[in-house]
Amino acid sequence: MQRMVNNPDYAVEDMLKGFVKVHSDILVGTENPRVLKYKDAPVKGKVGIVTGGGSGHKPAFAGYIGRNMVDAVAVGEIFSSPTAKAFFDAFKEADSGAGIACLYGNYAGDNMNVKMAMKMAEMEDITVKTVVANDDVASAPKDQPEKRRGVAGEIFMWKVGGAKAALGGTLDEVIAVAQKAIDNTKSVGVGLAPCTIPSVGSPNFQIEPGTMEVGIGHHGEPGVKVMPLGTADEIAEIMTDIILPDQPFMSGDEVVVLVSGLGATPVMEQYIVYNRVEEILAEKGIKVHRSYVGNYFTSLEMMGVTLSILKLDEELKELVDMEVDTMGLKQFKY
């Protein structure tokens, strides 16, 4: 395992120490070492945006803390949910009295811990509402959306929800638009090589060289099929074939496209995949309003990419275009 850690059991602690040092212009630690918050949180009168999840997905989750995006994040062990206490403390750090929008991904541990944290919050009169991201098309059939996982499309949910809150939206308005963003987003991943959690020391799933796993999850959850390794164009075609009919995305739609590397796939190759994705969309009359390519939601040093597509309406477009300043996503508005 060719990795740069100290005691692997303290990798998250060590990472957080460095992370807070580097991004002190944006975020700060809190009393709970597993909760980070926007330096100005709670922002008076503003709905607080909270998320959380396992570590190992940088920039997700703490990398999306910042102006016009997320206010507080609960940090878990690598690939494990944060505790209920961490979510609860994140709610408290982000709460200015206007309520909390907890926007997180559909995983058993996160569901359980957010639910418990909400009970704790209720006792302290903090209003918390949730949106549970389920953009991963490959993780369950379309008629079982409650079984679908959240993956890189969560970034759109945080972007849009965070922008709406910054514009003064009420809790119900923020929840409604974040829900719309995730309902309008479909994602799929393709894995080319597995990853190793440092404290484990070997991969806990395998991808045979010469093959790729279509529909793989962010933690190596099995996909829908194992295929011979395709070209970048073929990978783009396989992914759009899965995503486009599911929404469905149709001629005349305007979309945002995110190709995120899973960690070790060179960014160069992500642009090659993107190039074909945009061609396919153009052939179908679907217009790309904005696109992102890079390591936006990773899984340690896994190889592969996820593709996420968000269907826009005027409200979503305005919120997507809004200026944002986080570690993981910085965007100027001219």
Next chain:
Amino acid sequence: MQRMVNNPDYAVEDMLKGFVKVHSDILVGTENPRVLKYKDAPVKGKVGIVTGGGSGHKPAFAGYIGRNMVDAVAVGEIFSSPTAKAFFDAFKEADSGAGIACLYGNYAGDNMNVKMAMKMAEMEDITVKTVVANDDVASAPKDQPEKRRGVAGEIFMWKVGGAKAALGGTLDEVIAVAQKAIDNTKSVGVGLAPCTIPSVGSPNFQIEPGTMEVGIGHHGEPGVKVMPLGTADEIAEIMTDIILPDQPFMSGDEVVVLVSGLGATPVMEQYIVYNRVEEILAEKGIKVHRSYVGNYFTSLEMMGVTLSILKLDEELKELVDMEVDTMGLKQFKY
């Protein structure tokens, strides 16, 4: 080779197509398919900032095109210099009559091709002056600076030179401050695993598992020693031990620190390394004014990091802090 390409011989072409599509708000292609430029270049009255180099280092080099940074970039094959013609065309695209600052790294091919391009420019009355980055301390002894390679510290040279040009600096002023930036920057790399050029299909150098190569170059150039793989803290100590005496950096200095991943090392681990770097600097009375951690200058899917430290003065501080909007570096000024 678990990689996402089409015809490996056209990987750079395919990547550029996707790159221009995604970043059309910042940059555009030109008549020469191996030259990209800032969308507003040439900027009237402004010194043009040009760089170039081999592909496979994303965000370098084209990822630093944009407002307050680089105006035009010559793009080479993977790990190969751009042609003289590409450098020359980049000069023409960036030239508004105020001259060109060509800020590039010290490699034989780049030196030769920039020199030839300057001769072509002379015939068209375009004034070009150069700064040749040589921040890699491990690549040659201190008394042979002309033999030292340029590595991730080049980002500081482009940042500072680009900011000075945007503020209306003359060509001589831009060159002077870019030279000062690179003279004040020292870098070193540590490699944990090699990378594979897709058209080659296997790594052209090796790093044995359980070892690391201290002082490795961006293309696998041999380092100063092969050691047993250390912890993140040990790696930070080894790198600072090499860099700090070389400048030297001393108590009371203010610095900018860049820890850049080489491609496949998780960003999480880069923060762990950074954490110890900042501790070491603090112990020595060196103050970190600003820091960057992430995949800023990569080598495909190589594993490892580079550490670059820039010693500031008031002029450099103002230029480093200036707002910037490129694919690879976005920075707000509040």
